[in-house]
Amino acid sequence: MTEVSLISSYDALLADLDGVVYAGPNAIPGAVESLERLAGIKVALAYVTNNASRSAEQVAAHLRELGAPATATQVFGSAFAGAELLASLVPAGSTVLVTGSQTLVDQVTSQGLIPVTSADPVPAAVIQGFDPGLGWKDLAEAAYAVAGGAVWVATNTDLSIPQLRGIAPGNGSLVNAVSAATGSTPAVAGKPETPLFTTAVRHLGVSRPLVVGDRLDTDILGGNRARMDTALVLTGVDTVRTALAAVADQRPTFLLASLAGLYEPYPAITHSDGVYRCGSSSARVDNDTVHLSGGTDNLDTWRAACSAWWGAHPDTETDALPTLRSEGGQVFGDPVGRQ
Numbered sequence: 001m002t003e004v005s006l007i008s009s010y011d012a013l014l015a016d017l018d019g020v021v022y023a024g025p026n027a028i029p030g031a032v033e034s035l036e037r038l039a040g041i042k043v044a045l046a047y048v049t050n051n052a053s054r055s056a057e058q059v060a061a062h063l064r065e066l067g068a069p070a071t072a073t074q075v076f077g078s079a080f081a082g083a084e085l086l087a088s089l090v091p092a093g094s095t096v097l098v099t100g101s102q103t104l105v106d107q108v109t110s111q112g113l114i115p116v117t118s119a120d121p122v123p124a125a126v127i128q129g130f131d132p133g134l135g136w137k138d139l140a141e142a143a144y145a146v147a148g149g150a151v152w153v154a155t156n157t158d159l160s161i162p163q164l165r166g167i168a169p170g171n172g173s174l175v176n177a178v179s180a181a182t183g184s185t186p187a188v189a190g191k192p193e194t195p196l197f198t199t200a201v202r203h204l205g206v207s208r209p210l211v212v213g214d215r216l217d218t219d220i221l222g223g224n225r226a227r228m229d230t231a232l233v234l235t236g237v238d239t240v241r242t243a244l245a246a247v248a249d250q251r252p253t254f255l256l257a258s259l260a261g262l263y264e265p266y267p268a269i270t271h272s273d274g275v276y277r278c279g280s281s282s283a284r285v286d287n288d289t290v291h292l293s294g295g296t297d298n299l300d301t302w303r304a305a306c307s308a309w310w311g312a313h314p315d316t317e318t319d320a321l322p323t324l325r326s327e328g329g330q331v332f333g334d335p336v337g338r339q
Contacts, residue, residue, distance in 0.1 A: 002176070002297060003265040004265055005262065005263045005264060005265060006091070006210075006231075006254065006261065006262050006264065006265065006266040007038070007041070007043055007207070007210065007262040007263060008041065008135045009206050010043060010045060010202070010208050010210040010229070011042075011043060011207060011209070012044040012045070012046065012204055012208070012209040012210070013035075013038060013044070013045050013046070013138060013209070013210055013262070014046050014048050014197060014200055014209050014210070014211045014212070014228070015035070015045065015046070015047055015048070015212050015213075015225070015259075016035040016046075016047075016048060016049065016212065016213035016214060016215070016218075016219045017047055017049050017051075018058075018162075018214075018236065019213070019215065019233075019235060019236020019237055020212060020213060020214050020233055020235065020236060021035070021038040021047070021066070021068055021281075022066055023235070023236065026238040027066040027067060027068065028141070028235045028259075029077035029235070029258075029325060030258055030259060030260045031235075031258070031259050031306055032066070032068045032276060033260075034156065034258075034260050034262060034263070035068050035259065036068075036069055036235065037320045038069075039069065042242050044078055044204045044206050045069065045074055046074050046075075046200045046203075046204055046209075047059065047063070047070065047074055047075045047076065048079050048191070048196050048200050048211075049075070049076070049078070049172075049228065050077070050078045050155070050156040050158055050190040050191050050196070051080065051084060051100065051128035051130075052078045052079040052089075052100060052103065052130055052155035052156060052171065052190070053079075053100070053101040053103060053104075053129070053130050053159045054075055054077070054101075054103060055072075055077075055103045055106070055134070056072040056073070056075035056076075056080065056243045057075075058103075059072075059075045060072045060074065060078065063075075066100050066326065072239075072293070073203075074108060075099075076191050076200040076203070076329050077099070077103075077155075077258060078106050078129065078155035078156040078191075078196055079103050079104045079107045079129055079155055080178060081155070081189040081190065081195045081196040082104070082107070082127055082153050082154070082155035082156075082190070082195075082201065083104070083108050083110065083113075083187035084111065084131060084189075084195070085112045085153055085171060085187060085189045085195045086111065086113065086125055086151070086153045087111035087112065087113060088109070088126065089151050089153070089156070089187070090113070090124045090125045090151055091124075092111075092157055092253055093112060093113070093114060093123050093125035093217030094113055094114065094123070094125060095113075095114045095116045095123035095125075096108050096113075096114065096115055096126070096127055097116055097117070097118070097119055097121055097123045097125070097126045097127075097145045097150065098116075098117075098127055098143060098285075099129070099134065099138050099139070099141070099142045099174075099225045099323055100128060100129030100130065100134070100155065100319030101129060101130070101131040101323065102112075102125065104127065104129045104131075104155065105260070107259070108127060108197065112275065113190055117143045117144070118141060119145035119148060119150075121123075122144075122145055122148035122149060122150055122328050123145055123150055123153040124150060125150050125152070125153065125156075126141055126142050126145045126146055126150045126151070126152045126153070126154075126267075127153045127155070128154045128155065128163070128171065128174065128178065128186065129154070129155035129156070129171060130155070130156075130170060130171035130174070130234070131160075132162050134174060134312065135178075137173060139177050139178055139181075142178045143178045143181040143182050146178060146182045146184050146200035147181075147182045147332045147333055148185075150186075150189075151196050152178075152184060152186040152187070153186055153187045153188075153189065153192075154171065154172075154175045154186040154187070154188050154189070154231060155171060155188075155189055155190050156170075156171050156188065156189070156190025156191065157171065157172035157175055157188055157190070158170040158172050158190075159172040159173050159176075160172075160173070160217070161209055162255050173190065174225060175260040177221070181304050181307070183304060187253060189311060191218040191219060191221075192217060192218045192219075192221035192222035192225060193225070194222065194225050194226040196222065197209075197211065197223060197226040198226055199279055201228075201295035202220055205307060209228055209229075210230070210262075211216060211223030211226075211228050211229070211230045211231070212230070212231045212256075212259065212262075212268070213230070213231075213232065213233070213235055213236075213257035214232065214234075214235060214236025214238060215237045216232065216238050216242060216243065216246050216250040216251075216252070219232075220232055220246075220248055220250050220252045221249070221250045222228075223242050224235075224249055224250070227271070228276075229253040229254070230250040230252045230253050230254070231252055231253065231254040231255075231261075231262075232252040232255055232256065233255070233256045233257070233258055233259060233261070234255070234257050234299075235257075235258050235259075238253065238307075240299070240302035240306075241321055242319075243255060243302070243306055244290075244302065244306050244309055244321060244322070245319045245320055245321040246316075246319055246321075247316050247317055247318065247319050248314060248315050248316050248317065250312075250319075251306070253311055255299060255302060255303050255306065255308055257266035257299055258288055267279050267303065268309055269303060269304065271308070271311065272305065274288065275308075275309065276304045276305075276307040276309075277304060277306040278301075278303040278304040278307070279298075279299040279300035280298075280300065281293060281294025281298055281300040281301040281303075282294065282304050283294075283301070283302045283304040283305040283307070283308040283309075284308055285308050285309055285312040285322070286309075288322050288323055289322060289323040289324075289325050290305050290308060290309050290322045290323070290324050290325070291325050291326075292304075292305055292324060292325065292326050293329065296326075305324070309322055310331065
């Protein structure tokens, strides 16, 4: 009997980019091949990204340079989702102060709204997205408009973005500046909120998507909030240990070593008398300790450990790594920090 692959249970894959498809300038080994296989099994593909400064065609062109299948219609950025969200909150033809990139201006225009550059007179709405050219005057105009009663939408609230020289302030940091000045909070389109995911599903015309990402606090949390199944791939930020320690709403449905795992049967996890089994590995919880049977280089061991710990602590709101003890009594350290 032919075993069924994990992805065959879904009609679409909603994939994050950085840490899933590529890392820095290069494609992650095996990622392109995994994405190419989707068309052959009639699974739709969409890329969901919080990036609001690049157009869908620019993102698709970058992916094609890496060898990945991509058209602009498969790319769903937070600028697109943010403009659609805004259009649902204000009437057509409303004026919108755009604090962001030309891509964001174009998306607002495509929704039948009128971009403006000043808060005088007060526009109907403000939409805020990242652009490296933004300055104090831009944020001040946004604050004046929000304080004046304008509807406020943020494309995303990522506090930081990676740059060649290190970590720099992201859109969330700029949004926080306006929030601090006004005491207001925007509606948010990007991850970990749901509009980015629901927008992609609506445009794809699918009903059973799988969200795949490398970050618990954006990809997995957002997919879970959208009531979609989620898969954490271990090719980017988060690890098996951060997954084990995750708060309840950031726990993925599946743990995969990489996108190649989509084409393998996902092992069943069973439990009896407090012992959770996955493949040849098992785990059980005793107070604040997870007892592991199986090699820690075996992903099934961590799948069993997560199931055991999450089952014992279903409503955890603070991430904390339990003590890990092997069958032979070895205690593992606490390497919970993200890579």
